[in-house]
Amino acid sequence: MPSTALDPTGHRAAWNSVMTGYLPGLADLEQVITTAAERRTGPPARILDLGGGPGLFAERLATRWPAARITVADLDPVLLALARAALPTTVTTVETDLTDPSWPATTGTGYHLVTAVMTVHYLNPAAIRSLYAEIRRILAPGGLLVVADVMPDDGLPALMTALEAPPGQAWSHWWSQLASAPEFAPLMDRRTEIFRSRPPAEFTPALSWHAAAARAAGFPEAGALWRHGRHAALAAC
Numbered sequence: 646m647p648s649t650a651l652d653p654t655g656h657r658a659a660w661n662s663v664m665t666g667y668l669p670g671l672a673d674l675e676q677v678i679t680t681a682a683e684r685r686t687g688p689p690a691r692i693l694d695l696g697g698g699p700g701l702f703a704e705r706l707a708t709r710w711p712a713a714r715i716t717v718a719d720l721d722p723v724l725l726a727l728a729r730a731a732l733p734t735t736v737t738t739v740e741t742d743l744t745d746p747s748w749p750a751t752t753g754t755g756y757h758l759v760t761a762v763m764t765v766h767y768l769n770p771a772a773i774r775s776l777y778a779e780i781r782r783i784l785a786p787g788g789l790l791v792v793a794d795v796m797p798d799d800g801l802p803a804l805m806t807a808l809e810a811p812p813g814q815a816w817s818h819w820w821s822q823l824a825s826a827p828e829f830a831p832l833m834d835r836r837t838e839i840f841r842s843r844p845p846a847e848f849t850p851a852l853s854w855h856a857a858a859a860r861a862a863g864f865p866e867a868g869a870l871w872r873h874g875r876h877a878a879l880a881a882c
């Protein structure tokens with residue numbers, strides 16, 4: 646089915662509400678990422694968003710940096726179709742499985758900024774370690790990696806949980822809305838097949854675990870860039 650047959654607008658807007666509900670500090674996180682990237686390299690010329698889904702963050706990055714070439718890499722054919730149908734021509738989408746160690750063959754190299762927002766909890770510890778090593782290899786000199794996810798503060802587990810937005814039905818409601826749209830049926834079938842063998846690992850260690858994994862992968866510097874309750878962002882460079 647050609648992606649132009651899909652109307653992405655309502656689904657993408659609803660996705661944005663779901664993500665913002667789950668991660669109330671999302672706008673602040675994105676601001677911190679863009680500021681950090683600009684301070685490090687100036688406006689990044691090449692950006693890779695791993696697990697970028699329907700491309701909301703990529704779209705906002707493209708608005709902020711219109712000259713940047715941005716790649717959204719994701720495994721989900723439904724989310725990629727929504728991204729493709731909406732994003733400007735400066736953004737490329739690629740179907741990529743981050744659990745396959747050869748994934749950089751799909752994205753290429755030379756990125757000034759690599760991001761992964763709410764993506765790495767799908768991966769197991771070995772896959773995350775391998776991911777960090779591959780990202781180190783594909784970053785341009787001076788490039789920055791930012792990984793944001795549930796990364797509890799190992800010193801304040803109860804308080805961190807209390808600060809988290811209450812879990813809701815929003816995620817499953819969003820998917821059921823999409824599943825009821827006939828134009829998505831073939832892609833939904835493919836998606837089901839793909840994720841049948843790749844359920845989310847739900848591996849959410851403390852930020853210190855990610856920092857140690859990034860250093861072990863060869864990043865000289867790795868540490869906390871941002872935090873909101875149990876959600877945090879690791880920066881590595």
Ligand SMILES: C[S@@+](CC[C@H](N)C(=O)[O-])C[C@H]1O[C@@H](n2cnc3c(N)ncnc32)[C@H](O)[C@@H]1O
Nearest residue numbers: 696697698719720721742743744762763764767
């Ligand atoms: C919670 S969503 C976040 C999407 C997007 N980053 C955002 O903030 O809107 C997690 C994303 O990770 C992607 N993902 C999960 N496992 C993956 C894998 N093995 N390879 C590539 N992407 C994967 C999913 O398809 C989904 O788009």
